[in-house]
Amino acid sequence: MIVKTDTTGAADTALSLYLADEASTEELGKLLAMASSQSTADNEVGPTLGGRLFLSGDLGAGKTTLSRGIVRAYGHHGAVKSPTYTLVEPYELVNGNIYHFDLYRLSEPEEVEFLGVEDYFSPRNLCIIEWAEKGAGFLPRPDLRVTLSIEGEGRRATLGADTKRGHEITQNLLGLCQNRQFGTP
Numbered sequence: 001m002i003v004k005t006d007t008t009g010a011a012d013t014a015l016s017l018y019l020a021d022e023a024s025t026e027e028l029g030k031l032l033a034m035a036s037s038q039s040t041a042d043n044e045v046g047p048t049l050g051g052r053l054f055l056s057g058d059l060g061a062g063k064t065t066l067s068r069g070i071v072r073a074y075g076h077h078g079a080v081k082s083p084t085y086t087l088v089e090p091y092e093l094v095n096g097n098i099y100h101f102d103l104y105r106l107s108e109p110e111e112v113e114f115l116g117v118e119d120y121f122s123p124r125n126l127c128i129i130e131w132a133e134k135g136a137g138f139l140p141r142p143d144l145r146v147t148l149s150i151e152g153e154g155r156r157a158t159l160g161a162d163t164k165r166g167h168e169i170t171q172n173l174l175g176l177c178q179n180r181q182f183g184t185p
């Protein structure tokens, strides 16, 4: 994985990572899974401690690729489809429940209520939400926001924490990234 980290000194720690290729985006997903789980050893994903992760960025920015990395790291071996039409795809796995949303097709934010989001957003579940902005006003606030954008041949991921839990995940992720080989965009 080729990533480059720049951290700002701001209170809301922002972490910026350059992802050279698709495999790097999936790898960041795996690191995020490790960072949000109770892992006992390096390079291992433990039971999910839950959390809400909002993914932003244009179509093709890599949101589903990142989600796939997280879901696979939690032990799902099959395909990870984009929930564009189903709006939510559940993964009830040995290491915990993950609910992957894609709200792109919502025409009104109110429609989020028909999904029964309250049930999904239990603190023990990991909820990954692509296009959360489409449900603005009807979703609880995220722990962590990841914005993906196209940069050269690759992608840039910018992470921002909104809650204590989000800061905890970011700090864990920083620790994990420091053990990796970094490259330049």
Ligand code: ADP
Pocket (backbone or CB within 6 Å): 019, 020, 021, 022, 023, 024, 025, 057, 058, 059, 060, 061, 062, 063, 064, 065, 066, 130, 153, 154, 155
């Ligand atoms: P989104 O869900 O944001 O619409 P996808 O995850 O479906 O985007 O990804 C769109 C395309 O971007 C895929 O073809 C994927 O292979 C590619 N991709 C993902 N990450 C990277 C990266 N770091 N560098 C280059 N291409 C990438």
Ligand code: MG
Pocket (backbone or CB within 6 Å): 063, 064, 082, 102, 130
């Ligand atoms: Mg997508």
